[in-house]
Amino acid sequence: MNNSIGFSKQKSRIIQISAFFLMASLGTIHAQSIKGTIVGKTNGALPGANISIVGADAKAISSLDGDFNLLSPRLGEINLKVEYIGYETKIFPIIIKEGTNDIGYITIAPEEKKNKEKVSDIQQVVISRPNALTQAKAYEIKKNNNAIMEVIAADAIGKLPDRNAAEAVQRVQGVAVARYHGEADQATVRGTPFAWNSALFNGNRLPSANVLGNRSFVLDVIPSELIQFVQVSKAVTPDMDGDAIGGSINFITRTAPAKKTLNVSGAGGYNTFSQNATYNGSIVYGDRFFKNKLGVILSGAIWDRQWGADSFDVTYNTASSNIVQKNSISTIMMKRYMGTRRTIGLNGGLEYKLNANNKIYFRGMFNK
Incomplete structure (x- = not known):
């Protein structure tokens, strides 16, 4: 009796599994x-x-x-x-x-609004400037994302004097940065300690650059010209790494464009404090070959600057047993720091579409 019951149960499971695959095949x-x-x-x-x-x-x-x-x-x-x-x-x-x-x-094509009304029928004149096309992409990514996310694009980064990745991400609401000799080098989300946030490049977690081994990463070595999008997630979702308490910052580098692209920029200046010249330049080239199957992207940037700072350090006789002398000045040191910093960044990528379903790609970056 037990054997017959077990056989019937097994037969029932086989029938159910067969019916499941049959329905799945019919549905597709x-x-x-x-x-x-x-x-x-x-x-x-x-x-x-x-x-x-x-x-x-x-x-x-x-x-x-x-x-x-x-x-x-x-x-x-x-x-x-x-x-x-x-x-x-x-x-x-x-x-x-x-x-x-x-x-x-x-x-x-970008939307174009045509005003067909007569001049006599106009009630008011509104002057507006459309968003840059790449920034419109950033808004679309933000709208369709499940996480609480802010996104900025290369257009928004390029119109501001942000020379590295940390200075670019500081434009996002809820993000603060730490500075070293006037330049932003670390970022934090929602006011949490720098060690409580994670940094990623193209979705890949960056290794720690801190001697204490925490999550903080130095971002001043990465030129902003190499970045296409910056995604700042203020609430980590299940599809992200779960070790970010404050938030997650994902830098997306430039990829092969759909059509030929060439952008070249350069600038120069003079630092009156250090009495030296400064310059920066960047180039971005991308194209597709072999009936749009092979995509290539190459970008590079350099920023050379002379910096200087005056330091005024005062120490007091706080260890003195005399109450009056505790508030007196012990030493005064006036220092002048001068230095040269050069940031170099290179980004390259290749991708090849094998067919409609698959493609292979290679991406690499060098920063110094």
């Missing part, structure tokens, strides 16, 4: 894959774009490289809809076939 017969990359007309890949099928409950969000993967509930002709902050909404038809449908690059 009509779900065809749509793959592509969302790019801006003038500004490369667009992360965080909303892609959906008109008239169907199928949606996807593009990655940091602009790639997306969407399942179509039916075959034949569908209307694909692409939405992005600061860009025109694009709806276009495509034909869905069985298997993977790689539609390649989808280019959308």
Whole structure:
């Protein structure tokens, strides 16, 4: 009797497992894959774009490289809809076939508002400046992220005189920095100690640069020109490393653009205190080859400056037994510090798309 019961239970489990796989296979017969990359007309890949099928409950969000993967509930002709902050909404038809449908690059243009009203009908004039296209990407990443996150982009970093990664991240709400000879070198989130925060590059945890072995990392050796986005997570979610009490700062370096890019900048000056010249320069080059399969990005920056500081140190006779002499000055030291600092940063990357589903890439960085 027991053997028959055990056999019936085993048979029931086999039937349930078979039914599960049957339903799973039936559910995916009509779900065809749509793959592509969302790019801006003038500004490369667009992360965080909303892609959906008109008239169907199928949606996807593009990655940091602009790639997306969407399942179509039916075959034949569908209307694909692409939405992005600061860009025109694009709806276009495509034909869905069985298997993977790689539609390649989808280019959308920045939104342009045309005023068709007559001058006599104008009630007021509002002057506004649109956000930079890369900063619009940052807003899209922030909007679609599950964590409490602030994001700044290269456009916002480039319009301010921030020369290193720490000075760039200080523009984010809730972030404070420590300074060494006037330059920011460490960052903290929500006012916590520097050792309570974690720093990452492209999602990879940076090793500690502190002699005490804590989480703090020196960021003044990384030029801001090498950074594409900065993500500051003020509340750590389960998909992040759980050792950050204050918050997590993720620096995303530049990757291969969707089209040819070349940016060159340079500046110079003179420090009247140290009586020496200072200069900085940067170059960014990126392009794609072999029918957009191979992507290349190369960027470099240098910053050479002379610094100086006057120090005025006073010591008191606090150890004196005489109450009057305790408040008297023991020594006065007037010092002048002079020095030269040079920051060099190089960033390079290669990526090759094998097919619509896979790609291989290499990224490297050197900072000194």
